[in-house]
Amino acid sequence: MATYYDIHPKFHVAVDCIIFGFNKDGLSLLLLKRNMEPFFGAWSLMGGFVQNDESVDNAAKRVLREYTGLNEVYMEQVGTFGAVHREPEERVISVAYYALINIQDYDKKCVEEHNGYWARIDELPHLLFDHEEMIEKAREQMRRKASSAPISFNLLPELFTLTQLQSLYEAIYDCPIDKRNFRKKVADMDFIEQTELIDKKSSRRGARLYRFNNHIYSKSLKFKL
Amino acid sequence: MATYYDIHPKFHVAVDCIIFGFNKDGLSLLLLKRNMEPFFGAWSLMGGFVQNDESVDNAAKRVLREYTGLNEVYMEQVGTFGAVHREPEERVISVAYYALINIQDYDKKCVEEHNGYWARIDELPHLLFDHEEMIEKAREQMRRKASSAPISFNLLPELFTLTQLQSLYEAIYDCPIDKRNFRKKVADMDFIEQTELIDKKSSRRGARLYRFNNHIYSKSLKFKL
DNA sequence: TCAAAAGTGTTAATAGTACACCCATGA
DNA sequence: TCATGGGTGTACTATTAACACTTTTGA
Numbered sequence: 245m246a247t248y249y250d251i252h253p254k255f256h257v258a259v260d261c262i263i264f265g266f267n268k269d270g271l272s273l274l275l276l277k278r279n280m281e282p283f284f285g286a287w288s289l290m291g292g293f294v295q296n297d298e299s300v301d302n303a304a305k306r307v308l309r310e311y312t313g314l315n316e317v318y319m320e321q322v323g324t325f326g327a328v329h330r331e332p333e334e335r336v337i338s339v340a341y342y343a344l345i346n347i348q349d350y351d352k353k354c355v356e357e358h359n360g361y362w363a364r365i366d367e368l369p370h371l372l373f374d375h376e377e378m379i380e381k382a383r384e385q386m387r388r389k390a391s392s393a394p395i396s397f398n399l400l401p402e403l404f405t406l407t408q409l410q411s412l413y414e415a416i417y418d419c420p421i422d423k424r425n426f427r428k429k430v431a432d433m434d435f436i437e438q439t440e441l442i443d444k445k446s447s448r449r450g451a452r453l454y455r456f457n458n459h460i461y462s463k464s465l466k467f468k469l
Numbered sequence: 470m471a472t473y474y475d476i477h478p479k480f481h482v483a484v485d486c487i488i489f490g491f492n493k494d495g496l497s498l499l500l501l502k503r504n505m506e507p508f509f510g511a512w513s514l515m516g517g518f519v520q521n522d523e524s525v526d527n528a529a530k531r532v533l534r535e536y537t538g539l540n541e542v543y544m545e546q547v548g549t550f551g552a553v554h555r556e557p558e559e560r561v562i563s564v565a566y567y568a569l570i571n572i573q574d575y576d577k578k579c580v581e582e583h584n585g586y587w588a589r590i591d592e593l594p595h596l597l598f599d600h601e602e603m604i605e606k607a608r609e610q611m612r613r614k615a616s617s618a619p620i621s622f623n624l625l626p627e628l629f630t631l632t633q634l635q636s637l638y639e640a641i642y643d644c645p646i647d648k649r650n651f652r653k654k655v656a657d658m659d660f661i662e663q664t665e666l667i668d669k670k671s672s673r674r675g676a677r678l679y680r681f682n683n684h685i686y687s688k689s690l691k692f693k694l
Numbered sequence: 695t696c697a698a699a700a701g702t703g704t705t706a707a708t709a710g711t712a713c714a715c716c717c718a719t720g721a
Numbered sequence: 722t723c724a725t726g727g728g729t730g731t732a733c734t735a736t737t738a739a740c741a742c743t744t745t746t747g748a
Contacts, residue, residue, distance in 0.1 A: 248507060249558070249561070252518035252519075253481075253519075253520060254479035254480055254481055255480060255482050255519070256474060256478075257479075257562055293477035294477075294551070294562075295478060296478045296553075296560070297553065299551050299552045299553050300549055300550075300551025300562060301551065301552075321549065323546050323548065324525060324546065324548075324549045324564050325525075326482075326519070326524050326525025326526060326528075326564070327526075328521075328522065328523065333474070334474045337482055337525060339549050339551070
């Protein structure tokens, strides 16, 4: 029985994380400027190797935690990249994941120590290996998902204005959205709750703050934005 | 430099294929009743191990060819299943793919030798490991894709009737479709070409045969079914 | 002659799109 | 007082959904 497995080769398996963040300048990705060999100085995604005692999904969670200090982050598997020579020195099969984080809420010291930097998604540097392809695929998958499920709220603080929410969708879809039509749709979704609070920072007049109520959402499940 | 890679564990990496076929009885999957150890007699997907000289995608193509004799098949990666104990005896990380084949067009002898059988998708036997989960994920992904791209034609012969096409979509979406609305939509897609031919087998009256013209499709790219 | 599948249009409801002005406030 | 972002409604268009009868032909 042993030979059934033993005659087959084994491979290093890695995970790479496409970490999305959002602020008034739009979408950004948290990238690594490598401060160690191999590929010292090159830009890459945050990644790591799968270990014996962890599932591939958990490896991705661990890597995200190691680089950002964050737990309980929304993540989705994007796909596996398995070209023979995708890394030049050794064969590594890599599983890509995307993560959506609130850009105000991560361990800045931890990111700094790892040489992590935010890069605006339309101004990315060149990246190692097939990481640009991973990002492209992640972006499309995230866009599709965001249009049919309320995942975008992971990119916002708990309280947000409708202008913020709209500009988030404009960044995700990379196209302008009509303000009145947008607000009409949002008004129909009672899981996007108005609060009593006003945000005074973003404008003179102040803007109503809203909150995503997952409990109400789970009951209704009609989302289309 | 060597240690950068060497300190990390290596894993067996497998591929598993969810092979869809379609005929008048609806969608079916091509499954394996294992005729060798381990797990002799159990039902499973058709799978195999990734080898040193092939990409993961090519391993999936090879496995499909070995079991069905088919080349140039429409395949998509579904995802990677990496739970630590998903196979009881050894750790294997498996990448699932789905394939769409024309059920009239495969090497029957080859399938027979491997102990392959078609099983209707709503009457599947219990399967090894996490293969049922893979199938569920594949089915959803295929459904989504079929609604926005003309992949379904891979499941049909080159010439097909509109009744066949409709019943295919009913099988994919697992819900009935209105005949007149369906045919109206199809009529708007000029890449679904009427031919001069009539199929006399399926009914007394005979039904017009149609064909998918990929060349016309590539120019228009408006598909929504 | 009849069973079995093929073929064919209209109407109502819904969802999506386009579009421009007043409001409140702090500097 | 004015610059800045916040907030609001209506008319048009496109898409989708519902619905039933006639045709052809081989057995």
